[in-house]
Amino acid sequence: MSLRVGVLGATGAVGQRLIQLLAPHPDFEIAALTASESSAGKSYREAAKWRIDAPIPDDVAEITVGATTPDDVPDDVDLIFSSLPSSVGAEVEPEFCEDGYVVSSNSSNGRMDEDVPLIIPEVNADHVDLIEVQRDERGWDGALLKNPNxxxxxxxxxxxxxxxxxxxxxxxxxxxxxxxxxxxxxxxxxxxxxxxxxxxxxxxxxxxxxxxxxxxxxxxxxxxxxxxxxxxxxxxxxxxxxxxxxxxxxxxxxxxxxxxxxxxxxxxxxxxxxxxxxxxxxxxxxxxxxxxxxxxxxxxxxxxxxxxxxxxxxxxxxxxxxxTMRGAAGASVLNGELLAQRGYI
CATH class of the missing domain: 3.30.360.10 (Dihydrodipicolinate Reductase; domain 2)
Structure with missing residues (x-):
């Protein structure tokens, strides 16, 4: 059964790489895309100035882009991938976690917070259990995990x-x-x-x-x-x-x-x-x-x-x-897979 996923900052460079990787993914189904207010309400094809050297996936191109708030993402989305600018991520990502969403983020904000796992699965997958500490300390039903720079x-x-x-x-x-x-x-x-x-x-x-x-x-x-x-x-x-x-x-x-x-x-x-x-x-x-x-x-x-x-x-x-693959979008997808494997979604 596929997990329904959303992408925050879907029109940017890393967001487009996320779309490229998630569209054919065996375990994930793209269910929500968000971007800036100027893009909200448009189809993804209209909103994204596509720069990947492969076509926009047809089943993603017609998804309507929402604003980057929890209210614009369906409740049945299982996992969020974030490629937001760090200034926006610092404000928005905790809001999603408070609302119960699990967020695998490429944004730089919060990477060194003591209760935020910073993960490369092949190197330190055991750190993912820091989520338990995070949830206890912050009272979140969701969770926030980061990949490094x-x-x-x-x-x-x-x-x-x-x-x-x-x-x-x-x-x-x-x-x-x-x-x-x-x-x-x-x-x-x-x-x-x-x-x-x-x-x-x-x-x-x-x-x-x-x-x-x-x-x-x-x-x-x-x-x-x-x-x-x-x-x-x-x-x-x-x-x-x-x-x-x-x-x-x-x-x-x-x-x-x-x-x-x-x-x-x-x-x-x-x-x-x-x-x-x-x-x-x-x-x-x-x-x-x-x-x-x-x-x-x-x-x-x-x-x-x-x-x-x-x-x-x-x-x-x-x-x-x-x-932008191993160092950004691919790292976030890999961390999302780890979250699913370890039962955090």
Missing amino acids: CSTITMVPPLGALDEAFDLTNVHVSTLQAVSGAGYDGVTSMEIIDNAIPHIGGEEQKMESESRKLLGTFDGAEVSLHGMDVAASCNRIATLDGHLENVWADAEEDITVEGAEDAMEAATGVDLPSSPERLITVFEEPDRPQPRLDRNIEEGMGVAVGGFRETTAGVQFNCLAHN
Whole structure:
């Protein structure tokens, strides 16, 4: 039996990716779409300036878009996916949770709240039970779960594999992030052509804090942040999709290139429809991964790594993931599948 789902912010870049993934999903049926007041009352075909390189699904195109309030979403919707701007999400998402809706959100608001699970299912699925604490503390019948930032989600699966094997102490990362991470209107052509922008507002702080929460320990009552130090430098470059990151990882135990590659190759997916069979693909070539060649690995849900070399205290490597698939819409869908599997819907 399919679960009825809704999408908040359905006309935006991540919202469109959600539509692309949810329309053919074996377990989910799109039953409600919301957007800004200017889009409310229009068919989705009229409201969305469609930019995905595949047609709008026919059964979704004629759905009438509602305003983004609980009153505009049917009571029989089982699960909400949110791709709202964080300023809107901070106000609206708790309203949906108070009304009994379970929300799997890509928005950045609330990710570091102590009672909000921040989840990559292949890394820290056990943190989902923080929902029990959340419901007790907030009195919600619904629940709020977050996926991390698109840059964080690229490096954390490889780091998780290294941490399990070698006990990480320090991580430094420099990113080369695609323009789609800023949304369709986020970076103008005059800014990015023949250029690189060595600052993305708030991105460094997200990577530094979210990675420690994701790799932290949940004791049934709270998440203790991982003790490693994380420092990030985030840069926007003129690629369309795919965040490439250069990572330096130090650990308590000695890390060899062979040991790092073996640890990452051993990382596995989880038993959910959207989880890739191979979570991390290791390239031996020193010039891989590359955004244009490797962003769609495992249908955009895998992480690619390569360029390994030993350093004085650990290992350096490069990693890549598709930022709007694995890093955004796909991550939210995967978390929705986890919520259903664990009985929170």
